[in-house]
Amino acid sequence: MSIFNEFRPLDEKYLIEYIKSTPSLSSLLGDSTNLQIKEVGDGNLNFVYIVVSPSGSLVIKQALPYIRCIGESWPMTKERAYFEAVALKEHGHLCPAHVPEVYHFDRNMSLIGMRYLEPPHIILRKGLIAGVEYPMLAEHMAEYMAHTLFYTSLLYTTTTEHKRQVAEFCGNVELCRLTEQVVFSDPYKVSEFNRWTSPHLDSDAKAVREDNVLKLEVAQLKSMFCERAQALIHGDLHTGSVMVTQDSTQVIDPEFAFYGPMGFDIGAFLGNLILAFFAQDGHANQENDRKAYKKWILRVLADTWNLFHKKFVSLWDENKDGPGEAYLPHIYNNADVLRLVQEKYMQDLFHDSLGFGSAKMIRRIVGVAHVEDFESIIDAAKRAECERKALNFAKTVMKERKKYVSIDEVIWNIQQIDS
Amino acid sequence: MSIFNEFRPLDEKYLIEYIKSTPSLSSLLGDSTNLQIKEVGDGNLNFVYIVVSPSGSLVIKQALPYIRCIGESWPMTKERAYFEAVALKEHGHLCPAHVPEVYHFDRNMSLIGMRYLEPPHIILRKGLIAGVEYPMLAEHMAEYMAHTLFYTSLLYTTTTEHKRQVAEFCGNVELCRLTEQVVFSDPYKVSEFNRWTSPHLDSDAKAVREDNVLKLEVAQLKSMFCERAQALIHGDLHTGSVMVTQDSTQVIDPEFAFYGPMGFDIGAFLGNLILAFFAQDGHANQENDRKAYKKWILRVLADTWNLFHKKFVSLWDENKDGPGEAYLPHIYNNADVLRLVQEKYMQDLFHDSLGFGSAKMIRRIVGVAHVEDFESIIDAAKRAECERKALNFAKTVMKERKKYVSIDEVIWNIQQIDS
Numbered sequence: 001m002s003i004f005n006e007f008r009p010l011d012e013k014y015l016i017e018y019i020k021s022t023p024s025l026s027s028l029l030g031d032s033t034n035l036q037i038k039e040v041g042d043g044n045l046n047f048v049y050i051v052v053s054p055s056g057s058l059v060i061k062q063a064l065p066y067i068r069c070i071g072e073s074w075p076m077t078k079e080r081a082y083f084e085a086v087a088l089k090e091h092g093h094l095c096p097a098h099v100p101e102v103y104h105f106d107r108n109m110s111l112i113g114m115r116y117l118e119p120p121h122i123i124l125r126k127g128l129i130a131g132v133e134y135p136m137l138a139e140h141m142a143e144y145m146a147h148t149l150f151y152t153s154l155l156y157t158t159t160t161e162h163k164r165q166v167a168e169f170c171g172n173v174e175l176c177r178l179t180e181q182v183v184f185s186d187p188y189k190v191s192e193f194n195r196w197t198s199p200h201l202d203s204d205a206k207a208v209r210e211d212n213v214l215k216l217e218v219a220q221l222k223s224m225f226c227e228r229a230q231a232l233i234h235g236d237l238h239t240g241s242v243m244v245t246q247d248s249t250q251v252i253d254p255e256f257a258f259y260g261p262m263g264f265d266i267g268a269f270l271g272n273l274i275l276a277f278f279a280q281d282g283h284a285n286q287e288n289d290r291k292a293y294k295k296w297i298l299r300v301l302a303d304t305w306n307l308f309h310k311k312f313v314s315l316w317d318e319n320k321d322g323p324g325e326a327y328l329p330h331i332y333n334n335a336d337v338l339r340l341v342q343e344k345y346m347q348d349l350f351h352d353s354l355g356f357g358s359a360k361m362i363r364r365i366v367g368v369a370h371v372e373d374f375e376s377i378i379d380a381a382k383r384a385e386c387e388r389k390a391l392n393f394a395k396t397v398m399k400e401r402k403k404y405v406s407i408d409e410v411i412w413n414i415q416q417i418d419s
Numbered sequence: 420m421s422i423f424n425e426f427r428p429l430d431e432k433y434l435i436e437y438i439k440s441t442p443s444l445s446s447l448l449g450d451s452t453n454l455q456i457k458e459v460g461d462g463n464l465n466f467v468y469i470v471v472s473p474s475g476s477l478v479i480k481q482a483l484p485y486i487r488c489i490g491e492s493w494p495m496t497k498e499r500a501y502f503e504a505v506a507l508k509e510h511g512h513l514c515p516a517h518v519p520e521v522y523h524f525d526r527n528m529s530l531i532g533m534r535y536l537e538p539p540h541i542i543l544r545k546g547l548i549a550g551v552e553y554p555m556l557a558e559h560m561a562e563y564m565a566h567t568l569f570y571t572s573l574l575y576t577t578t579t580e581h582k583r584q585v586a587e588f589c590g591n592v593e594l595c596r597l598t599e600q601v602v603f604s605d606p607y608k609v610s611e612f613n614r615w616t617s618p619h620l621d622s623d624a625k626a627v628r629e630d631n632v633l634k635l636e637v638a639q640l641k642s643m644f645c646e647r648a649q650a651l652i653h654g655d656l657h658t659g660s661v662m663v664t665q666d667s668t669q670v671i672d673p674e675f676a677f678y679g680p681m682g683f684d685i686g687a688f689l690g691n692l693i694l695a696f697f698a699q700d701g702h703a704n705q706e707n708d709r710k711a712y713k714k715w716i717l718r719v720l721a722d723t724w725n726l727f728h729k730k731f732v733s734l735w736d737e738n739k740d741g742p743g744e745a746y747l748p749h750i751y752n753n754a755d756v757l758r759l760v761q762e763k764y765m766q767d768l769f770h771d772s773l774g775f776g777s778a779k780m781i782r783r784i785v786g787v788a789h790v791e792d793f794e795s796i797i798d799a800a801k802r803a804e805c806e807r808k809a810l811n812f813a814k815t816v817m818k819e820r821k822k823y824v825s826i827d828e829v830i831w832n833i834q835q836i837d838s
Contacts, residue, residue: 327638330608331634
């Protein structure tokens, strides 16, 4: 399929040549004499080209063999494009409404051709910073997570298929290792990569590195991340991996996908919503105090979990006689026992999600990669104040996560720390 | 290496031909004109030939493409021999004193050539039925489990190596599925394969099938078995997989090996010791009331766990600056935090072991495959009485396992049920 037999980074000229010689791409664009091409990747991780013709459009994404992070060069396998393509196709099959279509994949070139998410689609994180409400967000994200996680878990798949898939995604180990390092390790030790709003949070960062109970908890989360193949997770489901309009929600960039704990995805999304919440005071001004918007974020938080819970259990009920082998219908054969196991499953998943969510929050404040929600607050003292609240909330949740019974308790706790 | 390019079941004539043409085997036997050959497998699962010459000896084990169980024919991949050979080599490398040496493996023929464990080695289960004490048993089994489990876990290996190994052993899915069915599923539902001492235990078996809380607990254990790649476990570590003399302990038959929860191995061994304990009353007679022997079994139970605990934590301490990536030395950098994480890890492992041990006990009383400890008790009423005590103990432990703090509490509970 490819005109290149081995990897070479794209430039505009080669991109046009590549598209012309690839029918699955050229057929979408029609006449290719009049292509508009725009490179929109940040250039640090992947090339991302938007290609528009009078009769069609698409995105070409190419993985580069490194991640450049805060000026540092960090080698990273371009094979991640393969796992991203497989995950996009699998999740797209399970939830087509919220995953962009893949038109073409070229393993040699680490190149994915996929649907262009045309304006007004923007990255959710940018919308949250701008204070824009998305009325369908909770519903759509709950739908996406319920479908992708349920159908790739042992609640729906056989153990034969599950082990086959687990083995395949073990190949994405380099991306898993990146997560292990930047989420579960670096923030809890002295690392050249860590940074934080300094000097304001110097003692807060030090306290994280010296908190034995926090280290005990993060060890358990890290072990679960490394050992537990529960479902095909996105692996990086923060608010920068979601593109939105008022009525569309599209999940992109699953290059970290592997068979891992479901709570890692749910926690990533909820944790990043909470970061957005605590950043709002830094974006407030005379025209907009962001108070109403903060309430909206908390509603999205509650709705996302509650709708996810409802949809996930509905899928379980609908498929209780299906191919899944975790809960055989001849064993879980009465309403009482089914309710009992579902309640326990969802309670454990809730606690896992809170644990992973708190880990994702902590690493965004004292680890290598920060979030624009906070970074865009120019006043360092104000930014540090927002970050400290988020950090304190996350530390509490990581330590006490198993005591929470409902998302309402989490929200109550957020409000306590915010007040 | 093989004279056969594809699988064919051995017979004595072909076995001799095979050995003669295989230098790694023939060189161990020297003059092959005078071979003594004896088939000792039960013929249901594998061929096992003992081959002795004037100057050497070995065992040839060949996997057959089925398991015949209680007269039923049950197809089963002969590829299990591959995983058995890999596990024997890996565990043998980690604990050479307690794993027989592999001389030769032929994947086409599903054939392993290995050390012959000469008399007086007998299967531990038979020794326990005969009432023989083995003074080194606890020490040796603790050593075997500590070394094989520690060194194949993320406490010692990198996540790169771990994921590579996990992927490889995902291939042993058929044997995992057999365990899923006979340990975690069949005993809790109506199944043509289940059997029990009838009519004595009819209502006990029914109670297992109708116990919602038990079903809730076994679901969590099954999920852990299917999802959690903690270490390279033996996968079938009952007292029939151990050969002993007064000073030797050898673990054989790891054909169920895969990356699973450590507690499955520890629980299998402890659970089968407890089955041996509850069977003793059925073996008591006027010459030997077995009371002293029952105390010895309980001592082995306590010593095995306590010595395992000690050895495992010692290996952790010795290797805390080693290649393992679960607990990085720059994070777990003081005695307090190291003690905290080790205590939590060992407590969780203890609870997992009790859970899996109880599942292994229950399935041996109301599932398809029973143990000779009970089966050799001719008097059905007496057998049922022994089995009922074991079953009731196992049910209690499965439900309450997380409340136990020490093995002494478990033993106290055994004595309560036994009195």
